[in-house]
Amino acid sequence: MGKKLTLLTAVFALVVAACGGGAEETTTTTAAPEPGETTTTAPAPGGGDAGAGGGGAEQAGGSLLDTVIARGTLNCGVNETLAGFGFKDETGQFVGFDVDLCRAVAAAVLGDADAVKFEPLTAAARFEAVNSGLIDLLSRNTTWTQSRDTDLGLDFGPTTYYDGQQLMAKKADGFTADSPLTDIAGAVVCTNAGTTTEKNITEASAALGLDITLQTFEDFNIVMENFKSGACDVVTTDGSGLVSRKATDPAGDEWVIFPSVPISKEPLGPAWKQNDSVWGDVVRWTVYAMIIAEEKGITSANVDQMVANPPDGEAARLLGASEDEIQTKMGLPADAFYQVIKQVGNYGEVFDRHLTPLGLNRGLNALWSDGGLLYAPPAR
Amino acid sequence: MTVYVAPELKPPEPPPEARQLGAWVWLRKNLFNTWYNGVLTVVLAVGIVWGARGAFAFLLSPDRLWGVIPPNATNYAVDVYPRPELTRIWVTLAVVMVLVGLSSATWRPTGKTSWGTILAVVRATGVAAFAVGLLVPPTFVGRNPLLVGGAVLVLLGAVGIRAAGPAAREERLPMLGVLAGVLVLALVVIWLLPVAKTTKVPWTIEVLVLAAAHLVGRPLVRAVGEKTLKVVLSFLWVLSLPVIYLHLERKPVIPWEVVVSWLPWVLPVLVVGYLAILYASRAGRERAAALNALLVVAALAVWFVPSPMVVRLLMLVLVGFTLAAPTFASSGNGRRNFMVGWSGATFFLVYFVTLAVAETGLETQGDFLGGLNLTFLLALGGMLLSFPIGIMMALGRTSTMPIFRLLSTGYIEIVRGVPLITVLFFADKVVPRFLPPGLDFDGVVKAIIAIALFSGAYLAENVRGGLQSIPKGQYEAARALGMTTAQMTMLITLPQALRAVIPAIVGQVISLFKDTSLVAIIGLADFFRVARDIVPNQPASLGSQIENLVMAAVVYWIFTFSFSRASLRLERKLGVGTR
Amino acid sequence: MTQSRIDATQTRPPLWRNVTFLKWATQIGVLVGLVVLAWILISTALRNLEAQGLSLDWDFLTDPVGIRLGEGIFTQPASGLEAFATAIVNMLRVTASGIIAATILGVLVGISRLSSNWLLSRSATAFVETIRNIPLLIQIVFWFFLMTLFFPTLEVDASGPAPGWLIVSRKGVSIPWLFPTEVFWQWFVFVAGGAWAARRVYRRRIELLEETGRETHPGRWALGTFVLIAGLGWFAHPIAGALGWLFALVAAVIAAIPDFAFQLLFAAVSIWLGARWIRRFLDSRRTPAGLARLTDDDYFRMGLAGVLGLAGAAVFVAIPQITSLITDVAHFVFAFLDQKFDFLRTGVPLRLGRPEVVVPGRFPQIGDTGMTMTPNFFGLWVGVTLYTAAFIAEIVRGGILAVPKGQTEAGMALGLKRSQVLRMIILPQAFRIILPPMGNQYLNLAKNTSLGIAIAYAELVQVGQTLFNQTGDTIQVFLIWMAFYLTVSLVLSSIVNWYNRRVKLVER
Known part of the structure; x- marks a missing residue:
């Protein structure tokens, strides 16, 4: 913020300067770069450390962990337009499954789940935000892919939500949950732009030689309105999005999601700038701690009793209740994960809070012991 | 036939017949005066009724999720602005109210109206409400209240007009009083009906502040003098914009320790400024030019040596002052004005920069500019910044210097030739590519600059039109008085040109206000994006796309329509643009 | 000075x-x-x-792209170039149809605002005040929704798909249309020739009328000429195939001349232009008494012109890519034209296509046999049309009000009817006043089509954004946008200016 205001001020000052020296014919092009210089130099004379979110400092050698601790807040990139995962509620708060991961990391690192500065990002802008240092952590329903992991300079954490792209059509058109993809031949298929879904359906239909008309909209709400009215025959996006729409819409019973095996794998999880293993460990183990807590039945309600009375050694270590805890070695406070569970909750709690109301089941996102894919390494 | 009749012998008679025959004659005259007009009327009436019924049936159907709008009112207004800090927004609104109140006392709108007009408005409202009541679907709960209320209003209006008789047409009610009455009525409504439940106390306070400022303003005018107060208020209005926005974003407390730490830097510059202005205005042109050259070098040099930002900016301002000093401050009076101007500029610069580097003091979750707050910031900030750009480009385009003319013309034509959305994409996606890594502007700042650059080109054309409309004699007279080009421009031509194009500029502000909705496409959370993307994606509001769009359209319409009406009135009052 | x-x-x-x-x-x-x-x-x-x-190259124009466009000439573009071509055609479609519709509607509404019919004038006012005061972006999305909500769903009759005359549905509106066939361009030569000949004939008949004072029916003669030549061309169009040889020859010549020759030619032209400017400048300073004294300013100007000319030449010599780009484009254009003309091609130049519903899979779709308007096109088209019409209405109203009242009174005094006065006296005069601001509105309409991005209409900005989201080539895409919109602005404003000058000349 310091940056922005300084800039605004600089700009106002330029107006004053321009008015004062109006007799002189200058061009705007000379005025343009000056605010830029202001940004680089502004924080120095100001109140020293006042709110300067310096972007480049940590690149030299230190980890993002040190930067975040020194800053006192976590800059987290989130979605603001995806019900359940990241949105703004009526009181202007960021809420959602992905948002809670940011809060969990903040609770682990800073001991305060509210010490997060959320940066709402569009799908197109998110990776540049990581690379430019604008955000420390990207938690915005981002699919872990090979190119993003390597080419785009990101590192991905453990998958927090196993998703897969599916399609939705109306039962009245003869679709069932087992309909094959070939049934969409000749259909108008609608989806949202700027994500992998567009590419997936293009590739999948091309592989089967299907001739479809693809309409891509910026906003999934428009897609849904068109689907309801019949202007779109079929919609496609991540299964979670389809399920939540189907569950919350009055007409949802007449729709069906297919094929039963999604046309793509969409492992969604947190990402950060690559080659920062200290920071990576922190994010990774925050997620694992939430999963282990669920395995052991530790919830935000009973965590205090669990600390006083640990069920086993692993839980004691994880909650910082025993001497051989490992958090301190990671550069975190000993009670880091206690704070996570206390302030945010375990994985199941977070899921139940944000996704269950939308009609999503645990499915693949159940614990491994319940037949799901969530499997955390042991904390020892 | 005609004979001379002394006026006092024959009092003007109202045309009673036309009024008494009333509706029927009116219909014959205005709707069915020819056969094709009659057909047209019938066709149109059927079309309007059909369309309105359809629209009401759609908008008032039980499927519509109107319930999601009221709980999100704060989101539409300010997006994620921290709720405990909303007081600041009320305070800034109160500042505006004070200015409005003082201005209304100073400029004293003289318009008058009559009871007849007011009653006619009441009657028309009743007719409209009754008509709406007839057109809405029968299932709609508000149908009977609309019908009954409409009928009551019609009766009230009609009876009132009849009872008042010819006296109803005397224009003796001051417009201001009527406005005050409307405000009181609005207060009564928000206290009695369940609208604005959570904000009725602040709204009441705002209205009281407005009234108080107006009442204080009246004796103030007498004490200070109208002319002085007008000048002061004009300045305050311009300054209020940056002050308000700084207070929305900063802790409204000046960090004194920072100010004190700057004093050793600022005070010398201030004194040097006085001396330089004095010298530049007194010494001959050549010496002043030498001083200016020195100052320009110094002003550029401070950017390369470690020094507080405020000094760097101050030096730039100082160069502006001294450059203009030999031309404009050669008289004693001009010199005094320049000294005062320099002091004021220093004060406000220090004030702004101090606040700018201060902490926000906001317990915030993220970027807190959004909603209508951001929409207004974009429109006002863009407009304010577009002025220097537009004026410079207009001067450049009308200049005799070919390279400047070429550059300005090229800029204006290129910017006017492309859509705003490409300029916004340019600022959002292309500009970062040209900047060193790690240096990027905030999205809001980029959007403001893009809007200003875009709007500046249009403004330039307006100002150019104004410059060209100035009679040649003005230029020649200025030359004959021995004015330099700079003096002529600043004192003679530019003021006239700007005055002549006020209507065009106001029109541009209005269209700018609408155009700010495009920033939604590059992902800024302005009012339109909150309504289009953010609210309809809350789990509780899924599927409320159309309701939000309609609401947004209505809100934009209310603002733009009232702006354009106000600007029409301003235009008439100034009597410009009609020449 | x-x-x-x-x-x-x-x-x-x-x-x-x-x-x-x-x-x-x-x-x-x-x-x-x-x-x-x-x-x-x-x-x-x-x-x-x-x-x-990344790099600043233009490979993305030729490399394969994995995108699909909602509508247009290439819905599955093989390259960036094809994607942009589709986008440009789509954009021009909206612009052209929008300008026509907005002009008609705007003039009607503008006149209606001045109507003596209370209901009509109030409705027109309400229309203008509503449309003008709501952001276009909202309106476009709104019209798009309206179509998908209120139009009937697309269904197939029990008898199966059959060509019809009009399809109105949520998936689009389709009407019959005349489509050009492969011999269209050969016929078009005759149409253009017919128009040119008709113009000549018209002028000649007017001259005759002025000389003799007899009624010479210039309009009928012109129309007759046009119909005759165009009708002849309908059957005789293969003759125009001879043009193919000409174009092939030009293309071959361009290909045969080595690039460095063109480089030198362009450099010489650049220097010549600079020199010509200086010469003309000197000519303008020449008085009967000889060359006027040149000020320092004049010397600077001439120096600048000379330097610019030389700099242009240096650029052409130093950067051969510019020259080869120009020659490549020229070669491409002529080679392309060559393909459109052939002696041996016969057939009908235009073919009537009627809309029909097809069922390629499970879902009925509108076939591509008629002219189809998709919901996206509809939303954008209706949006920009109404928005521009509201502004045009105000311009028309202002223009009519600006015609002195005496003109109406004089017309009425001559015994003309109200409609005649409007058509023959008021509108022609108002026309001159409203033409320049109308031109601005046309430009605005063309630029406003860029808002189609909000409803996924595949126009230039939407396609450009999709492309740079994939490739990251923002700078190049932006340059393409700028070049295209500036060209459109330039073309539109030159047309309006040209027309404006013509109308003004008639006045004298």
Whole structure:
């Protein structure tokens, strides 16, 4: 913020300067770069450390962990337009499954789940935000892919939500949950732009030689309105999005999601700038701690009793209740994960809070012991 | 036939017949005066009724999720602005109210109206409400209240007009009083009906502040003098914009320790400024030019040596002052004005920069500019910044210097030739590519600059039109008085040109206000994006796309329509643009 | 100016007090500053791009792209070039149809606002005030929704798909249309020739009318000529195939001449243009008494022109890519035209296509046999049309009000009917007043089509954004946008200016 205001001020000052020296014919092009210089130099004379979110400092050698601790807040990139995962509620708060991961990391690192500065990002802008240092952590329903992991300079954490792209059509058109993809031949298929879904359906239909008309909209709400009215025959996006729409819409019973095996794998999880293993460990183990807590039945309600009375050694270590805890070695406070569970909750709690109301089941996102894919390494 | 009749012998008679025959004659005259007009009327009436019924049936159907709008009112207004800090927004609104109140006392709108007009408005409202009541679907709960209320209003209006008789047409009610009455009525409504439940106390306070400022303003005018107060208020209005926005974003407390730490830097510059202005205005042109050259070098040099930002900016301002000093401050009076101007500029610069580097003091979750707050910031900030750009480009385009003319013309034509959305994409996606890594502007700042650059080109054309409309004699007279080009421009031509194009500029502000909705496409959370993307994606509001769009359209319409009406009135009052 | 001339006759002032010198020094200083700034920015950009693994090349125009477009000539473009071509055609479709519809509607509404019918004038006012005061972006989305909500769903009759005359549905509106066939361009030569001949005939008949004072029916003659030639061409169009040879020859010549010859030619043209400017400038300063005294300012101007001419030549010589780009484009155009003409091609130039519903899979769709308007096109088209019409209505109203009232009264006094007065006296005069602002509205309409991005209409901005989201080539896409929109602006404003001048000339 310091940056922005300084800039605004600089700009106002330029107006004053321009008015004062109006007799002189200058061009705007000379005025343009000056605010830029202001940004680089502004924080120095100001109140020293006042709110300067310096972007480049940590690149030299230190980890993002040190930067975040020194800053006192976590800059987290989130979605603001995806019900359940990241949105703004009526009181202007960021809420959602992905948002809670940011809060969990903040609770682990800073001991305060509210010490997060959320940066709402569009799908197109998110990776540049990581690379430019604008955000420390990207938690915005981002699919872990090979190119993003390597080419785009990101590192991905453990998958927090196993998703897969599916399609939705109306039962009245003869679709069932087992309909094959070939049934969409000749259909108008609608989806949202700027994500992998567009590419997936293009590739999948091309592989089967299907001739479809693809309409891509910026906003999934428009897609849904068109689907309801019949202007779109079929919609496609991540299964979670389809399920939540189907569950919350009055007409949802007449729709069906297919094929039963999604046309793509969409492992969604947190990402950060690559080659920062200290920071990576922190994010990774925050997620694992939430999963282990669920395995052991530790919830935000009973965590205090669990600390006083640990069920086993692993839980004691994880909650910082025993001497051989490992958090301190990671550069975190000993009670880091206690704070996570206390302030945010375990994985199941977070899921139940944000996704269950939308009609999503645990499915693949159940614990491994319940037949799901969530499997955390042991904390020892 | 005609004979001379002394006026006092024959009092003007109202045309009673036309009024008494009333509706029927009116219909014959205005709707069915020819056969094709009659057909047209019938066709149109059927079309309007059909369309309105359809629209009401759609908008008032039980499927519509109107319930999601009221709980999100704060989101539409300010997006994620921290709720405990909303007081600041009320305070800034109160500042505006004070200015409005003082201005209304100073400029004293003289318009008058009559009871007849007011009653006619009441009657028309009743007719409209009754008509709406007839057109809405029968299932709609508000149908009977609309019908009954409409009928009551019609009766009230009609009876009132009849009872008042010819006296109803005397224009003796001051417009201001009527406005005050409307405000009181609005207060009564928000206290009695369940609208604005959570904000009725602040709204009441705002209205009281407005009234108080107006009442204080009246004796103030007498004490200070109208002319002085007008000048002061004009300045305050311009300054209020940056002050308000700084207070929305900063802790409204000046960090004194920072100010004190700057004093050793600022005070010398201030004194040097006085001396330089004095010298530049007194010494001959050549010496002043030498001083200016020195100052320009110094002003550029401070950017390369470690020094507080405020000094760097101050030096730039100082160069502006001294450059203009030999031309404009050669008289004693001009010199005094320049000294005062320099002091004021220093004060406000220090004030702004101090606040700018201060902490926000906001317990915030993220970027807190959004909603209508951001929409207004974009429109006002863009407009304010577009002025220097537009004026410079207009001067450049009308200049005799070919390279400047070429550059300005090229800029204006290129910017006017492309859509705003490409300029916004340019600022959002292309500009970062040209900047060193790690240096990027905030999205809001980029959007403001893009809007200003875009709007500046249009403004330039307006100002150019104004410059060209100035009679040649003005230029020649200025030359004959021995004015330099700079003096002529600043004192003679530019003021006239700007005055002549006020209507065009106001029109541009209005269209700018609408155009700010495009920033939604590059992902800024302005009012339109909150309504289009953010609210309809809350789990509780899924599927409320159309309701939000309609609401947004209505809100934009209310603002733009009232702006354009106000600007029409301003235009008439100034009597410009009609020449 | 005057000052410097007086100075020049007396002792010259020192350089730092010479106004002309100072003016030029400032200008050149600023110019140099801008060039340096541009150089710094561009080199930074190149470094940034390199660091991100991008480049400033145009490969994305020819490389395969994995995108699909909602509608247009290539819905599955094989390359960026095809995607942009589709987008441009789509954009021009909306612009052209929008301009026509907005003009008609705007004029009607504008006249209605002045109607004596209370209901009509109030409705027109309400229309204008509603449309003008709501952001276009909202309106476009709104119209798009309206179509998908209120139009009937697309269904197939029990008898199966059959061509019809009009399809109105949520998936689009389709009407019959005349589609050009492969011999269309051969026929088009006759149409254009017919129009040209008709113009000549019209002029000739007018001249005859003025000479003899007899009614010569210029309009009928012109129409007859046009119909005759165009009708002849309908059957005789293969004759125009001969043009194919001409184009092939030109293309071959362009290909045969080596690039360096063109380079030299362009360089020479550049120098010649600079020299011509200087010569003309000198001519303009020549008085009967001989060459007027040239001021310093004049010398600076001439120097600048010379330097620019030389610089242009140097650029052509130093960067051969510019020349080869120009020749490549020219070659492509002529080779393309060559393909459109052939002696042996026969057939009908236009073919009637009727809309029909097809069922390619499970879902009924509108076939591509008619002219189809998709919901996206509809939303954008209706949006920009209504929005522009509201502004045009105000311009028309203002124009009509600006015609002096005496004109109406005089017309009525002559015994003309109200409609005749409007058509024959008021509108022609108002037309001259409203033409320039109308041109601005047309430009605005063309630019406003860029808002189609909000409803996924595949126009230039939407396609460009999709492309740069994939490739990261924002700078190039932006340059394409700018080049295209500036061209459209230039073309539209030249048409309006040209027309404006013509209308003005008639007045004299």
